[in-house]
Amino acid sequence: MKSAGSSYDELVALRAKTVFERAKLAAASGDMSRLDMTAAHVLSLLERFPALHREAWATPSNAASPFARDGFDVSDGWFGIVERMSAKLAANPANHIDQLKEKWGRLTVYLTPLGGSEATVMPGEELDRAIDEAEEESERTCLVCGEPGTSEKRGRWVTVLCGSCVQLFNMAEACRRIADRTKDLDFTIFFASEIIQDVVRLALVHIGHAASDQRPASRARLPSIDWERLDRLKETKAVMGMSVDELWRFAGKEAPGLGRKLR
Numbered sequence: 001m002k003s004a005g006s007s008y009d010e011l012v013a014l015r016a017k018t019v020f021e022r023a024k025l026a027a028a029s030g031d032m033s034r035l036d037m038t039a040a041h042v043l044s045l046l047e048r049f050p051a052l053h054r055e056a057w058a059t060p061s062n063a064a065s066p067f068a069r070d071g072f073d074v075s076d077g078w079f080g081i082v083e084r085m086s087a088k089l090a091a092n093p094a095n096h097i098d099q100l101k102e103k104w105g106r107l108t109v110y111l112t113p114l115g116g117s118e119a120t121v122m123p124g125e126e127l128d129r130a131i132d133e134a135e136e137e138s139e140r141t142c143l144v145c146g147e148p149g150t151s152e153k154r155g156r157w158v159t160v161l162c163g164s165c166v167q168l169f170n171m172a173e174a175c176r177r178i179a180d181r182t183k184d185l186d187f188t189i190f191f192a193s194e195i196i197q198d199v200v201r202l203a204l205v206h207i208g209h210a211a212s213d214q215r216p217a218s219r220a221r222l223p224s225i226d227w228e229r230l231d232r233l234k235e236t237k238a239v240m241g242m243s244v245d246e247l248w249r250f251a252g253k254e255a256p257g258l259g260r261k262l263r
């Protein structure tokens with residue numbers, strides 16, 4: 001039995017909203033991942049192609065509204081691909097998308113098949129081509145930022161990322177390493193352990209290198225990050241010169257905050 005107000009209930013309540021309502025809530029709460037499509041992009045697709053994306057407007061009530069239930073499970077970097085595909089598919093008002101998601105590093109589109117005379121408005125071949133082209137393009141487009149990317153198994157998942165976004169994920173990983181290594185410590189133990197301090201220093205240098213590789217466009221997408229400060233961390237000398245107090249502060253406060261921004 002799940003008690004009232006549990007995270008399960010919250011999840012059910014959240015899922016009982018339309019795709020756009022969920023996108024808006026995520027944006028307002030600041031609880032968005034860089035993988036989420038922005039509310040503005042979601043709205044732009046739903047407003048311009050309301051018939052094609054009618055499932056996304058529906059409040060999910062049952063298994064007959066899978067798209068509404070699962071939403072746009074597509075990242076922001078693929079917005080342009082979805083937009084161009086939508087423009088082609090919307091040429092036939094009978095088309096509607098059941099589901100739009102990423103599967104094994106590839107955009108996957110489920111479309112309700114056309115029936116009867118509607119098929120003559122957009123021949124099946126043309127329709128297949130529009131979907132195939134979008135799905136193929138997704139395999140070489142970074143799902144975070146839309147720049148050219150490569151499809152690779154990273155961790156447990158196959159994802160398409162550009163070099164810059166791979167580095168951002170490496171930075172998030174370095175933040176996680178720092179948090180893992182220090183979360184159960186108090187300052188006295190941290191102060192006494194040079195090994196743990198070195199783990200933090202090494203992670204900081206990694207963060208500095210990854211940060212200094214970021215292009216201006218990539219930095220602009222994450223304006224709340226103090227990039228100049230992170231750039232300085234690639235200087236091993238600067239990191240070696242940090243006091244234990246500074247390291248401790250970074251581990252306890254900055255690293256978790258930075259990790260969240262990089263989600």
Ligand SMILES: [Zn+2]
Binds near residue numbers: 163
């Ligand atoms: Zn990217």
